Amino acid sequence: MNIQIGDIGHIIQLSIAPVFLLTGVGTFLMVLINRLARIIDRSRVLEDRLDVGYNDTYLNELDTLYRRSHLINVSITLATSCALLICLIIAMLFLDDITNLPLDKYIAGMFVLAMMCLIGSLVSFLREIFIASAAMRSHRHVRQPVE
Template sequence: MKEVYLEQIIPILQLAIGPVIVISGVGLLLLSMTNRLGRVIDRSRNLVEDENKYLSNRHHVQEQLAIMMARAHKLRAAIACVSLCLFLDVILIITLFICALFHINGTVAIILLFIGSMISLTIGLLYFMLDINTSLSALTIEITADN
């Protein structure tokens, strides 16, 4: 391997800035998703306790628990897709450096990694939006149960 000088690495670092920014933004999104999942789990545990206390509302509690389970599955899928996006972005950065350092033409690999990353992010966001929509169903049941 030839000697690598700072002047050669600077353009590679500039290329890697884009995926690093994506990692930062997607990381915040992942934090939001994991917080939502934690709230779903906590709420489900509270509902199970309520189910045992209030037998008259058992039907409403069962409905809400079913919705909470559906939300947990959607959030798990969203978290998996967004985590895959992060993984592909990290591999993309590594590929950029390897291709630049060893003078390898990795255009196809770089394009595929980027497209895969964006597709997994898009699917994760779709699951996230489905969870938000599903959470409104649980709220509707809770409001109508109080009336």
């Protein structure tokens, strides 16, 4: 098997689009991780306050934070799965071109699976945002105006 420089250039061209997608998923993962870090930080503050004394407001907020962290973890898992599938797609594109194995159906199937993971991740993220927004609005109504 003799691989020409032009063949490698063609393979690299084929893998460019998935690499851009991988960059976007990586950036999205950073957003998710930052949100999870903020949720964890706020949970620690509330748990410390609960150690001092019982408060229903803190418990309710902790419940909301736990629900949000669960959704973020689901989103992170799905986004990471998407990234792994994209990496496999890139590797399979190279194998398909180098070995002449008929991998096109597998590549297409993995791409569909990667998109399903990305869609699931975005839906979970959107649900987390809705919960965070609703909690923010409900806390605003609980507070009494300062006179």
